[in-house]
Amino acid sequence: MAVPKDMPGIVAGRVHNALYYPPMLNLNRLLHPGFSIFRVAEVFKEPIQREYAVAFFNGYGTEINQFAPGHPEWEAGQYQYLGRTTRILREHSRVFERGDVTPLIPTQRDSIWVNAWRGDDVNLYTIFSLRPAGFTGSLLELPLNDNQHRVVDIWNHEYPTRKGNKLGVRVDGFHSGDLGTNNEGAVSCVAVYTKVIHSHTTADSLRITAPRDVDLRIWKGNPSYQSEPIQFKGGSYGFRLTDLVGKFEGKLVVQAIRNGEVVDEMIHSLMPGTPRLVSTTNRTPKAKQLPKGMIRVPSGSFVFKTTKGDDFISYPGNGRGETLQVREFAIDLTPVTNAQFALFLRATNYRPADTTRFLAHWRQGSPPSGEEDFPVTYVSLEDAHAYAHWAGKRLPTEAEWQYAAQAGDDREWPWRQTKPVTRKKQYVTETLTVTAIDGINPRHANLGDGHLYPVGKYKAGANPWGLLDLSGCVWQLTADEYESGSYRYIMMKGGSYFKPSSSWWYVQGGPRELHYRQYLLRVSPGFERNATVGFRCVVDF
Secondary structure (H helix, E strand, C coil): CCCHHHHHHCCEEEECCCCCCCCCCCHHHHHCCCCEEEEEEECCCCCCHHHHHHHHHCCCCEEEECCCCCCCCCHHHHHHHHHHHHHHHHHCHHHHHHCCEECCCCCCCCCEEEEEEECCCEEEEEEEECCCCCEEEEEEECCCCCCCEEEEECCCCECCEEECCEEEEEECCCCHHHCCCCCCCEEEEEEEEECCCEEEECCCEEEEECCCCCEEEEEECCCCCCCCCEEEECCEEEEEHHHHHCCCCEEEEEEEEECCEEEEEEEEEECCCCCEECCCCCCCCCCCCCCCCEEEECCEEEECCCEECCCCCCCCCCCCCCEEEECCEEEECCCCEHHHHHHHHHHHCCCCCCCCCCCCCCECCECCCCCCCCECCCCCHHHHHHHHHHCCCECCCHHHHHHHHCCCCCCCCCCCCCCCCEECCCCCCCCCCCCCEECCCCCCCCCCECCCCCCCCCHHHCCCCCCCCCCCCCEEEEEEEEEECCEEEEEEECECCECCCCCCCCCCCCECCCCEEEEEECCCHHHHCCCCEECCCEEEC
């Protein structure tokens, strides 16, 4: 290793066979900040994590000595550790090479040391710990401007805890038996970036804005040489999470790269089990005139308020409480009937791949006599999509269904409700006992007597735009499909004519408020086909 009097004429020096004891601070680097030091690590002898840690703490690299033969079982793990330190050194090399370093800045804990490295737009704080038990707590106090600066723990890729300008830091532990050996110690690193990324996530989307002179990387989990990021140029983007990361749940790290170095980083957490919208809406060809049996719905905006039953499986939060814009469309006056569905079958010879419970109430391919104008039931989502495609229509999204049903004025019920609605719970296990619903005029809707009826029967229950059978008829499928970890489900609206009294915790039937939502699990097409589930369609203008 070069002595100070020789350093002006020497480009670099080597530290051979380690220095087992403190100080871990390299004094040559302080005398000549641009002087390169390489710690020589002889892998075949013993685990050498301390060599990698000390080199990282001092802001320089490691020379691996592989002259001796042998590849011990700990080698791969040690190299992964070296990869973590080396990645930070490489991606912030201008800061380390600049040499503007303050060694051993004040800390709030013993046996943990910190070097401060100042760059133009990035400040780094390399941390070395000799605490075998690890450490989590307040360690540093830094001058910070929250409008300008973003503080990131780039060792663990998380945001440090903060109390004012005091930072809480997490440092890994290590086996106490390694104290005094070449395998002792642990490191961490805090970066203070000048903000250039602006990004946020919703339940099923990621939006990013960054300058065009940076490259963006998105990592599923912590950045690592064992994985590959999603990469694209700076700009403004909106991604559906399903399209971007598939079913991944966990940490999402967004980095801005300029000239090969990280200049900003944001971390998002995709919580396991959070429902994501996985369906897409393909608009129909624009209708030139209003199709028969449909009502025109003007474009507009509304606040998307929703209510639901028990949350055994999480309901989606996307859009809830937000003001949504809705484009003009037309919607069926009533749910699709048995007679309409029969026309579709005769025209197409449609037969689903899984026929379980398909039109289970029909007889010999025809609806029961006298029930031609009843809503078609015992259909799956695929069956409904097939009918809609044949008719030149599509299923409405939940937001479209609700906007049309509420007639654009945020009403709870299609009709003008004069008395508050009260539901009296009853628990009967064997026989159906209709739960009384006080406050709803029985002229407006079926209160849940268990008997389906022809569409249009409850004309007094029409909404201001003339739509019928919006509540208490059949649960009406929407196009919205969600996935939440182990589950996939469809969203339904409107309630149904059947009100079970013995399962209040599950599907709460009867007429339901227009903002009420109910999921239907996508177990199989046969599971979706029920006596209480139907649909209506829309076309675009």
